[in-house]
Amino acid sequence: MDILEQLQNSRVKKTELSRGELRWACRRGMLELDILLGDFFDAHYDTLDALDQKIFETLVAMPDQLLYEYFTGKSSPDDLNIARVFKKICNAASH
Secondary structure, eight states: OOHHHHHHHOOSOOOOOOHHHHHHHTOOSSHHHHHHHHHHHHHHGGGSOHHHHHHHHHHHTSOHHHHHHHHHTSOOOSSHHHHHHHHHHHHHHTO
């Protein structure tokens, strides 16, 4: 089951992060990730639709090492929806 199906079919208790909690979750152990995630959150999070906002929340919950591998091109997300939001972050960082 991909992330889209998991998010749409989720029946678990509501665990949505507040805006402040999500911004805090963008702070990472690596400065590079702090900048990429934090800058994207500040400039673009509000322009994402509800599904992409949930996927972004999923991304910031991932381990730093995995995110670093994605950003350095050593690996890429298997899930197409995560890959799509990841690409938005990368595109925003390159502009």
